Amino acid sequence: xxxxxxxxxxxxxxxxxxxxxxxxxxxxxxxxxxxxxxxxxxxxxxxxxxxxxxxxxxxxxxxxxxxxxxxxxxxxxxxxxxxxxxxxxxxxxxxxxxxxxxxxxxxxxxxxxxxxxxxxxxxxxxxxxxxxxxxxxxxxxxxxxxxxxxxxxxxxxxxxxxxxxxxxxxxxxxxxxxxxxxxxxxxxxxxxxxxxxxxxxxxxxxxxxxxxxxxxxxxxxxxxxxxxxxxxxxxxxxxxxxxxxxxxxxxxxxxxxxxxxxxxxxxxxxxx
Amino acid sequence: xxxxxxxxxxxxxxxxxxxxxxxxxxxxxxxxxxxxxxxxxxxxxxxxxxxxxxxxxxxxxxxxxxxxxxxxxxxxxxxxxxxxxxxxxxxxxxxxxxxxxxxxxxxxxxxxxxxxxxxxxxxxxxxxxxxxxxxxxxxxxxxxxxxxxxxxxxxxxxxxxxxxxxxxxxxxxxxxxxxxxxxxxxxxxxxxxxxxxxxxxxxxxxxxxxxxxxxxxxxxxxxxxxxxxxxxxxxxxxxxxxxxxxxxxxxxxxxxxxxxxxxxxxxxxxxxxxxxxxxxxxxxxxxxxxxxxxxxxxxxxxxxxxxxxxxxxxxxxxxxxxxxxxxxxxxxxxxxxxxxxxxxxxxxxxxxxxxxxxxxxxxxxxxxxxxxxxxxxxxxxxxxxxxxxxxxxxxxxxxxxxxxxxxxxxxxxxxxxxxxxxxxxxxxxxxxxxxxxxxxxxxxxxxxxxxxxxxxxxxxxxxxxxxxxxxxxxxxxxxxxxx
Numbered sequence: 001x002x003x004x005x006x007x008x009x010x011x012x013x014x015x016x017x018x019x020x021x022x023x024x025x026x027x028x029x030x031x032x033x034x035x036x037x038x039x040x041x042x043x044x045x046x047x048x049x050x051x052x053x054x055x056x057x058x059x060x061x062x063x064x065x066x067x068x069x070x071x072x073x074x075x076x077x078x079x080x081x082x083x084x085x086x087x088x089x090x091x092x093x094x095x096x097x098x099x100x101x102x103x104x105x106x107x108x109x110x111x112x113x114x115x116x117x118x119x120x121x122x123x124x125x126x127x128x129x130x131x132x133x134x135x136x137x138x139x140x141x142x143x144x145x146x147x148x149x150x151x152x153x154x155x156x157x158x159x160x161x162x163x164x165x166x167x168x169x170x171x172x173x174x175x176x177x178x179x180x181x182x183x184x185x186x187x188x189x190x191x192x193x194x195x196x197x198x199x200x201x202x203x204x205x206x207x208x209x210x211x212x213x214x215x216x217x218x219x220x221x222x223x224x225x226x227x228x229x230x231x232x233x234x235x236x237x238x239x240x241x242x243x244x245x246x247x248x249x250x251x252x253x254x255x256x257x258x259x260x261x262x263x264x265x266x267x268x269x270x271x272x
Numbered sequence: 273x274x275x276x277x278x279x280x281x282x283x284x285x286x287x288x289x290x291x292x293x294x295x296x297x298x299x300x301x302x303x304x305x306x307x308x309x310x311x312x313x314x315x316x317x318x319x320x321x322x323x324x325x326x327x328x329x330x331x332x333x334x335x336x337x338x339x340x341x342x343x344x345x346x347x348x349x350x351x352x353x354x355x356x357x358x359x360x361x362x363x364x365x366x367x368x369x370x371x372x373x374x375x376x377x378x379x380x381x382x383x384x385x386x387x388x389x390x391x392x393x394x395x396x397x398x399x400x401x402x403x404x405x406x407x408x409x410x411x412x413x414x415x416x417x418x419x420x421x422x423x424x425x426x427x428x429x430x431x432x433x434x435x436x437x438x439x440x441x442x443x444x445x446x447x448x449x450x451x452x453x454x455x456x457x458x459x460x461x462x463x464x465x466x467x468x469x470x471x472x473x474x475x476x477x478x479x480x481x482x483x484x485x486x487x488x489x490x491x492x493x494x495x496x497x498x499x500x501x502x503x504x505x506x507x508x509x510x511x512x513x514x515x516x517x518x519x520x521x522x523x524x525x526x527x528x529x530x531x532x533x534x535x536x537x538x539x540x541x542x543x544x545x546x547x548x549x550x551x552x553x554x555x556x557x558x559x560x561x562x563x564x565x566x567x568x569x570x571x572x573x574x575x576x577x578x579x580x581x582x583x584x585x586x587x588x589x590x591x592x593x594x595x596x597x598x599x600x601x602x603x604x605x606x607x608x609x610x611x612x613x614x615x616x617x618x619x620x621x622x623x624x625x626x627x628x629x630x631x632x633x634x635x636x637x638x639x640x641x642x643x644x645x646x647x648x649x650x651x652x653x654x655x656x657x658x659x660x661x662x663x664x665x666x667x668x669x670x671x672x673x674x675x676x677x678x679x680x681x682x683x684x685x686x687x688x689x690x691x692x693x694x695x696x697x698x699x700x701x702x703x704x705x706x707x708x709x710x711x712x713x714x715x716x717x718x719x720x721x722x723x724x725x726x727x728x729x730x731x732x733x734x735x736x737x738x739x740x741x742x743x744x745x746x747x748x749x750x751x752x753x754x755x
Contacts, residue, residue: 023489023495027493027494037451041544041552043543043552044451044543067552082451083488085450086493088490215543216449216450218490218515218680218682219516219682220515220516220517220534221532221538222517222519222535225526226526227526232519232525232526237681237682250632253631253632254632254633257528257632258528258529258556259556260630261629261630262548262556263554
């Protein structure tokens with residue numbers, strides 16, 4: 001049982017949690033994730049760690065996409081997560097690369113933050129691009145400003161910042177001739193796929209953090225297998241970060257959709 | 273002289289009924305049956321059964337108590353040596369161990385030791401709620417703790433070692449990666465063969481001995497082995513299980529609808545997908561299921577698929593029935609329930625296609641090739657050779673790969689001085705379970721590769737002795753230095 005110290009909605013259906021989890025906080029590094037359960041009958045849900053202080057707490061940002069995440073977001077300050085296991089996965093590779101562009105889409109904005117902070121500490125020039133469907137879904141813009149040189153915001157409907165998806169400003173940045181040494185993208189699989197397509201012609205090393213379905217998160221079940229460079233990898237223990245230009249995104253998208261109909265059934269059952 | 277009664281058969285649910293429910297297949301002996309079976313024991317002098325038991329239960333002694341209808345007395349004897357008797361009575365391969373060497377078995381059928389063990393454990397739980405034996409063990413509470421032991425993994429090996437050392441007064445903490453303790457007993461073995469309430473009951477017994485279990489602790493990530501020593505533990509026992517599913521490396525294995533047995537069984541057993549949507553974890557079944565493999569895990573996966581509603585479940589095994597590693601009893605159970613066996617058959621690729629209302633490529637069929645048996649290989653079993661041109665296609669919607677597991681590198685990769693062999697298994701001294709890393713022991717599948725519950729428990733029993741000796745010596749030295 002893990003206590004929720006603070007919780008609030010950052011945007012409609014996007015909720016932020018600060019959890020009292022000293023053991024996890026102590027070991028957490030940017031890019032790692034936890035697996036949580038909100039209730040006894042609940043699924044095990046992997047969530048990337050959004051922030052941590054290295055001694056006392058971790059933070060998570062959860063978007064309601066189905067029954068399980070809706071249950072999580074019904075939890076309030078003073079409630080408990082039934083289970084939180086982590087930190088899991090390899091940490092992001094942090095080094096002095098030069099100039100890095102960090103791309104966060106939707107809920108993927110949150111895990112970009114600790115990576116930006118670490119990249120900044122490693123003396124990189126940090127450019128952050130964040131994108132959502134519409135203005136009210138944008139969060140942590142100020143927080144990201146504090147750990148980067150530049151923050152570019154875009155919305156699909158143009159209600160805030162640049163009109164368009166994240167690849168629009170990313171492409172402009174690459175075309176502008178500014179040297180970009182590395183791109184890190186976290187967000188919906190389809191966004192990460194198009195980030196990979198965008199950076200490929202420029203031969204910029206691009207890392208994506210894959211949000212595969214998982215059970216145990218320790219390499220025991222193979223549920224999260226992905227193909228990277230033609231080889232089968234487990235996102236939970238070999239990743240979650242991989243070279244975007246090597247990832248088979250079609251397979252990832254297919255496998256993420258395996259239980260689409262069951263998710264629907266679950267929602268129906270939840271409403272009865 | 274009174275005529276010896278025949279070996280008492282095990283009452284079971286009817287195959288046609290049980291193939292569609294998750295209730296336990298074997299129903300257990302009645303008191304009368306247990307007494308009758310126990311009376312068959314010769315109480316011979318040599319007691320080969322004890323040596324045949326990896327945890328050295330005093331088998332004739334507990335059976336004698338059963339024959340006298342002293343079931344409480346029988347339970348006490350069992351639990352002296354075995355913290356998990358209701359589990360072992362159900363899943364041990366007795367036919368290869370205690371019952372194999374039973375003297376009675378030379379001319380007649382051996383005493384049904386496993387069924388008696390199960391009866392006694394269940395009787396104790398039902399009539400005494402386990403109190404008789406746990407009260408007996410409560411001595412530890414009044415004792416000075418001789419040291420602390422951390423155990424990584426709460427499966428059969430971890431629980432056995434925990435029980436043994438807790439009884440000796442040690443502070444024992446088990447770290448479990450999942451949200452529930454039990455390891456393979458919880459995620460791997462299905463409800464119909466080992467009800468989870470029984471596993472939970474035996475874990476409660478181990479906890480009643482003073483063992484602390486920390487769930488959601490993935491050692492190697494949240495804490496390393498060296499962190500555990502820093503936190504004051506005197507010894508660490510690594511019992512993480514094998515835990516890395518093997519795939520065949522054939523085309524189509526990553527298609528939607530292909531599962532590892534680990535994933536399939538974990539969804540059903542631990543996450544209770546068989547009670548979806550009450551439990552939220554889903555599982556795909558389809559009409560035709562192919563299970564690849566011939567071990568106990570393959571049988572479990574096949575029989576689970578049937579119970580989840582598959583019309584046909586095909587089990588594909590590359591050798592013949594004789595070489596099959598699964599327990600005979602489980603193969604028979606599976607056959608009675610309607611599993612269709614394809615011996616001397618091996619998959620060569622999984623074929624995908626578009627499915628209605630679903631994205632991307634789904635399993636549509638599995639292509640197999642017929643095999644014949646050649647010369648024996650290093651395992652002593654005749655090795656299967658493909659018969660060229662014998663390929664055929666079997667239409668299926670789900671494929672479950674149950675061809676074994678490899679060593680999970682998560683812990684060894686974060687503990688550089690932990691000795692592992694080229695396949696990733698931890699290297700130990702066989703007699704003690706001790707590794708070359710100071711203060712670290714290991715046992716169970718992470719040492720041996722996939723084996724049985726009782727073998728893991730036997731290894732833990734030997735390691736417990738060695739750890740006790742090690743800590744006693746270490747403390748004695750400390751004491752002399754101080755005084």
